[in-house]
Amino acid sequence: MQQIAERTGAVLRIDLQAVRYNYRLLRGRLGLAQCGAAVKADAYGLGAEQVARVLYEEGCRHFFVAHLEEAIALRPGLPADADLIVMHGSPVGCEAEFVQHGCMPVLNSIQQIQDWAVLARERQQFLPAIVQVDTGMARMGLSAKEVEVLRDDPDLLRSIDVRYVMSHLASAEDQANPMNRQQLEKFNELRALFPRSKATLANSSGVFLGSEFHFDLARPGAALYGVAPVAGQENPLRAVAHLQGRIIQTREIPAGTGVGYGSTWRSKETSRIATIAVGYADGWLRSLSNRGVAHIAGIAAPMVGNVSMDTITLDVTHIAPEYLQPGTLVDLISATNTVDQVAAKANTIGYEILTSLGARYHRVYSDHKSDN
Numbered sequence: 001m002q003q004i005a006e007r008t009g010a011v012l013r014i015d016l017q018a019v020r021y022n023y024r025l026l027r028g029r030l031g032l033a034q035c036g037a038a039v040k041a042d043a044y045g046l047g048a049e050q051v052a053r054v055l056y057e058e059g060c061r062h063f064f065v066a067h068l069e070e071a072i073a074l075r076p077g078l079p080a081d082a083d084l085i086v087m088h089g090s091p092v093g094c095e096a097e098f099v100q101h102g103c104m105p106v107l108n109s110i111q112q113i114q115d116w117a118v119l120a121r122e123r124q125q126f127l128p129a130i131v132q133v134d135t136g137m138a139r140m141g142l143s144a145k146e147v148e149v150l151r152d153d154p155d156l157l158r159s160i161d162v163r164y165v166m167s168h169l170a171s172a173e174d175q176a177n178p179m180n181r182q183q184l185e186k187f188n189e190l191r192a193l194f195p196r197s198k199a200t201l202a203n204s205s206g207v208f209l210g211s212e213f214h215f216d217l218a219r220p221g222a223a224l225y226g227v228a229p230v231a232g233q234e235n236p237l238r239a240v241a242h243l244q245g246r247i248i249q250t251r252e253i254p255a256g257t258g259v260g261y262g263s264t265w266r267s268k269e270t271s272r273i274a275t276i277a278v279g280y281a282d283g284w285l286r287s288l289s290n291r292g293v294a295h296i297a298g299i300a301a302p303m304v305g306n307v308s309m310d311t312i313t314l315d316v317t318h319i320a321p322e323y324l325q326p327g328t329l330v331d332l333i334s335a336t337n338t339v340d341q342v343a344a345k346a347n348t349i350g351y352e353i354l355t356s357l358g359a360r361y362h363r364v365y366s367d368h369k370s371d372n
């Protein structure tokens with residue numbers, strides 16, 4: 001193990017105990033509503049199989065992915081009483097594979113509803129699904145007009161077991177945004193046409209908007225992985241991802257030396273530069289060029305020069321050489337430099353930092369059930 005870690009440029013530690021903690025915290029906020037989990041995009045880059053396993057142990061029974069292929073990959077890792085829900089619905093012609101693999105589609109259009117109903121009639125079964133309605137994102141789900149089509153033609157849903165009516169919030173992290181309440185009202189209006197179905201609206205941030213937004217089931221993703229759910233407020237969740245990159249070499253440069261592609265940073269004095277084995281091919285975004293920061297033995301070292309494909313360069317002039325030996329790990333995502341802080345410097349959101357985490361990292365999972 002040690003050797004594999006050393007052969008790689010970076011070590012990504014994934015704290016599954018923190019995922020458990022975050023799940024419990026969210027469930028505590030939800031009261032009687034159930035807490036599902038968005039594990040799409042390989043659980044936001046952290047490993048869907050590992051994450052789903054601990055969430056199942058914590059009592060989670062609703063797992064949301066985007067694509068059918070993600071669901072098929074995850075299905076063998078989850079017991080049969082866990083629902084695996086495909087938010088994009090069925091790709092055209094793949095409906096039977098949902099039944100074959102024990103997955104449930106979100107039906108987002110009249111077409112998807114019709115195709116699911118055809119399969120149900122063929123199989124002479126009442127097939128489960130979630131129906132999504134659009135309450136203001138204009139991205140997926142039935143418009144109000146299409147919901148009326150359903151109301152006027154009850155045959156469309158006759159062979160479908162609509163477990164939940166679902167919608168998605170556009171601006172839930174911004175609690176003052178009037179859109180939250182507008183979407184809530186629209187959701188209540190549209191869902192009245194499905195009186196026998198349960199309802200699901202809240203993502204991570206939605207959980208923090210209050211109980212009116214909770215309905216029967218929430219679908220948090222980012223908060224489980226430690227991303228701050230409410231803009232401008234302290235993050236109550238625990239960090240899950242910890243990233244350390246390895247020092248390859250250090251060098252002294254005279255004043256006036258350009259560093260990296262395009263020489264976008266130039267030393268003002270004699271300086272020491274450390275080269276770290278992480279680059280944009282590892283998801284360390286190029287927008288962090290001359291903006292990011294690493295920590296070495298707790299001391300901040302600014303990223304200078306452009307991010308390369310496989311390396312970044314740090315100004316470590318102020319750091320003692322004994323901390324800068326080749327092979328030393330420096331902190332890139334840590335308690336002092338959180339996913340959200342890195343994201344702010346990269347001009348993006350924590351979601352993108354996590355889902356970009358590289359395939360070349362040596363991944364180490366920890367799950368100490370007793371240290372909570």
Ligand SMILES: *Cc1c(COP(=O)(O)O)cnc(C)c1O
Pocket residue numbers: 038040087167168202203204205219220221222223
């Ligand atoms: C990704 C996603 C979620 C989870 O969102 P978070 O903001 O990560 O909690 C929930 N619902 C839908 C429809 C999504 O696409």
